[in-house]
């Protein structure tokens with residue numbers, strides 16, 4: 001990963017990245033060139049032409065007009081601006097027009113995580129998995145405020161809005177893992193709204209797809225739940241060994257009287273866990289912020305059952 005990263009820029013791992021960088025570098029070096037030229041000229045002129053002692057009259061005798069000079073400072077910037085315009089427009093069109101054969105992934109942004117739904121109906125949280133050398137169209141929307149989908153290595157950034165779809169696309173050129181950020185300030189945990197884009201070879205992607213479609217045949221419910229615990233990102237907030245996190249640990253919670261912020265308490269059982277997954281804001285555990293996202297629509301009934309079984313097992317309600 002990040003093999004092509006430089007001091008200035010992250011790795012370039014999409015079909016559009018080199019073109020964007022080319023234009024960017026052109027702008028940087030052109031600006032640098034004119035900056036140096038102008039600053040050097042300014043210093044030269046204020047040294048050479050400043051009024052010296054006893055030096056009356058010398059400064060009033062210069063030329064008043066120079067047609068060649070004027071033509072040059074009109075023609076050269078005009079040409080440069082035209083080059084930048086056509087170059088930028090061509091690249092912009094490539095980024096804006098989604099290839100017809102693109103695979104479509106639905107992206108949902110919400111405070112403060114990303115979820116992805118794939119053509120075959122599977123879903124992942126905070127991890128977008130795609131095949132290499134395949135155009136991927138992202139159909140994006142937000143459940144709450146404005147977020148922004150940003151993958152620096154792909155040079156892709158697009159706002160994700162509530163009540164409206166936005167669309168972007170990319171084609172990854174290198175197998176690897178790349179950072180995904182939210183690039184629009186969206187509240188207290190904005191800085192934690194981070195994920196990964198995992199680019200797989202075609203055969204690895206097929207294998208991943210099969211595995212993701214896998215609904216736990218041949219496994220006990222708790223074993224299947226343990227897999228979902230990682231693949232659905234519960235692990236980012238809940239530990240199972242008592243260590244602290246953004247959310248309560250699951251160790252020993254089964255049957256426990258959990259105190260709530262409103263002073264009441266709730267016995268942890270199947271229905272409470274199910275409600276916590278689908279409607280986390282209904283009851284907030286004392287000492288925690290209501291930051292758990294709802295998994296409504298992201299988990300099937302069977303997956304919820306499996307998670308309940310797993311929480312029961314690690315929570316001390318199992319055997």
Ligand SMILES: [Cu+2]
Nearest residue numbers: 147182186193
């Ligand atoms: Cu955000």
